Every structure is written in structure tokens, then in C-alpha cells.
Amino acid sequence: MYNFTILERMVLESINKGDKGLYEIVEDTGLEQKVCENVLYSLMAKGLIKISGTKYIISDNLSEGIIAELKNQLNMTVEINTLVRECVKSSLMEGEDSFKFKKVYMSESDKKFLKGMLYNLESFLDGLKNNKGATKEETFIFWGGENYAKAVNKYIS
Amino acid sequence: MxxxxxxxxxxxxxxxxxxxxxxxxxxxxxxxxxxxxxxxxxxxxxxxxxxxxxxxxxxxxxSQLKFVERILEGLSLMSEKELSFFEVEINHIVKLKQFTGESSIGQSALAQ
CATH class of the missing domain: 1.10.260 (434 Repressor (Amino-terminal Domain))
Known part of the structure; x- marks a missing residue:
């Protein structure tokens, strides 16, 4: 498996917004130049991007194997886990505001009320989908919830 | 060999x-x-x-030896599913360290 990482996804997303040269990618992603060079090397070696003139572009003919690797659920779980874990760490260890966690008992009507609020949140975020801006300025948002016992039992099973 | x-x-x-x-x-x-x-x-x-x-x-x-032995013990107790997840996590960590230059493994490894 290719093990697509958060760095490769970020660089690929940046190029996907428009063909870019190295310095434009550095500017758009906020990553160090050396890191960008290493990521670009890896993406090129895998055939995900190529050079056209002075720009990096997404390859037109990605093989089905590569696409399957990019969509691999185990890999995506680890990718998302990496980002969420970072927020949990910042919040619990550095007192930042990037992760909120509550454990409460909810009646059926409370659950319905929450569902309505989450629906509104999702609609609001969907409305922002077409906003354009630098990759480094994007914000990721996550929400969800699970029954306490179900989560614990799933974890230990 | x-x-x-x-x-x-x-x-x-x-x-x-x-x-x-x-x-x-x-x-x-x-x-x-x-x-x-x-x-x-x-x-x-x-x-x-x-x-x-x-x-x-x-x-x-x-203390490192104890930690390594603890990891080996943990690995031996993991299910196939947990091992797969752990393997991908470790691969990610190694690859990210290669990208950031914190691993001494060369460029060719990045293409793996």
C-alpha cells in the first residue's frame, strides 16, 4: 500500500486548485520548501503528478490501483486520526480551543434537538464549499457522537 | 544472507x-x-x-528496552485488524519523518 499521508494530501489539494510551481506550493500550503520538495518527489515517483513547463500538474491518467490506494479506508482513517489527534493534544495539553468533548445523558427529545442543530451546522458548512482561498488558511471541522457503551465495546472487541 | x-x-x-x-x-x-x-x-x-x-x-x-518489550507484548496481543491499523500508523509516522528530514533514510525510500 502507498500510505498516503496528510502532507501528500495537502500538496495534492494545492495543485488540484490550479497548477503551481514549487514556490507557489510553499506559499499556498505554508509548508517548508524542503518538505514540499520531498513530498513532490514522492508524488512524482508514484505518478500522481507531473511537471508541465515550470508547473506541477495532476497526472491525467491515474491508474485504478492508485485511485484505490488514495481512497483506501484504513489509510484515510489514519490520516483523519492524525489531524483529530493533533486537535485533542492541543486542547488537552496546551489548553487550546481546537477540540471540545462532552459526555451527557440525552432524552429522545434532546437527541432530536441536537440532530436539528447538527443538520443546521452541516448545511452552513456545505454552503461554504465553493469559497476559495489558500490551502493553509482552510479550517477543518469535525463533529459527531456515539453511545458510550457501544464505543467502548467496539474498541475492546 | x-x-x-x-x-x-x-x-x-x-x-x-x-x-x-x-x-x-x-x-x-x-x-x-x-x-x-x-x-x-x-x-x-x-x-x-x-x-x-x-x-x-x-x-x-x-527503560527503552522495557518499552520495546512492552511494544512487542502489545503486538503479540493485537488482532489482525488492530495490527493492520498499527502498521499503517507506523508507516505514516516513518514517511512523515522522511518528508520532514527527521529520518536519515534517503529520497529513494520516499517513493515506496
Whole structure:
């Protein structure tokens, strides 16, 4: 498996917004130049991007194997886990505001009320989908919830 | 080179002056058996583990060794599914360290 990482996804997303040269990618992603060079090397070696003139572009003919690797659920779980874990760490260890966690008992009507609020949140975020801006300025948002016992039992099973 | 030769070579590189008697004490393998192993007799699983333990002791401090042993214990208890997840996590960490230059593994490894 290719093990697509958060760095490769970020660089690929940046190029996907428009063909870019190295310095434009550095500017758009906020990553160090050396890191960008290493990521670009890896993406090129895998055939995900190529050079056209002075720009990096997404390859037109990605093989089905590569696409399957990019969509691999185990890999995506680890990718998302990496980002969420970072927020949990910042919040619990550095007192930042990037992760909120509550454990409460909810009646059926409370659950319905929450569902309505989450629906509104999702609609609001969907409305922002077409906003354009630098990759480094994007914000990721996550929400969800699970029954306490179900989560614990799933974890230990 | 097969794994047995590699582990013995590694052991001899790490302990060039260690006598058969001391090796026997360290590994718990008796001297005549050690002599046969050093002359090509095939090692048993417990003997591999004894050599590996000596090498780990050499390369890690006491607390690190305990940590490595704890990891090995954890790995042996994990289900297939948990192992797959752990493997991907470890691959991610290694790859990210290569991208950021914190790993000494060269560019060619990045293409893996």
C-alpha cells in the first residue's frame, strides 16, 4: 500500500486548485520548501503528478490501483486520526480551543434537538464549499457522537 | 544472507570479544549448543529470541528496552485488524519523518 499521508494530501489539494510551481506550493500550503520538495518527489515517483513547463500538474491518467490506494479506508482513517489527534493534544495539553468533548445523558427529545442543530451546522458548512482561498488558511471541522457503551465495546472487541 | 547468519553477524559485531561462556550466560543457551550454532546449526525460535534480546539490550537503555518489550507484548496481543491499523500508523509516522528530514533514510525510500 502507498500510505498516503496528510502532507501528500495537502500538496495534492494545492495543485488540484490550479497548477503551481514549487514556490507557489510553499506559499499556498505554508509548508517548508524542503518538505514540499520531498513530498513532490514522492508524488512524482508514484505518478500522481507531473511537471508541465515550470508547473506541477495532476497526472491525467491515474491508474485504478492508485485511485484505490488514495481512497483506501484504513489509510484515510489514519490520516483523519492524525489531524483529530493533533486537535485533542492541543486542547488537552496546551489548553487550546481546537477540540471540545462532552459526555451527557440525552432524552429522545434532546437527541432530536441536537440532530436539528447538527443538520443546521452541516448545511452552513456545505454552503461554504465553493469559497476559495489558500490551502493553509482552510479550517477543518469535525463533529459527531456515539453511545458510550457501544464505543467502548467496539474498541475492546 | 539468511536471518540466522545476519543475527549472528550482528551479535559478533556488537560483542567482538565476548567469550562463549559469557554468551552462554547472557543467552541461556549452553556452550556446546552455542558452538554448534556458531558453526551453522539451525537455531530454534527461543534461541533467536535470546540473541535478539541481547542485541536489543545493547542498543537500548534499560527503560527503552522495557518499552520495546512492552511494544512487542502489545503486538503479540493485537488482532489482525488492530495490527493492520498499527502498521499503517507506523508507516505514516516513518514517511512523515522522511518528508520532514527527521529520518536519515534517503529520497529513494520516499517513493515506496
Amino acid at each position: 539468511n536471518y540466522q547468519n545476519s543475527i549472528i553477524k550482528n551479535y559478533r559485531n556488537n560483542f567482538p570479544n565476548r567469550s562463549l561462556r559469557v554468551t552462554a550466560q547472557e543467552t541461556g543457551i549452553n556452550m556446546s549448543r552455542l558452538h554448534r550454532i556458531f558453526n551453522g546449526a539451525e537455531m530454534k525460535l527461543q534461541e533467536y529470541e535470546a540473541f535478539e534480546k541481547c542485541l536489543r539490550k545493547q542498543s537500548c537503555g534499560g
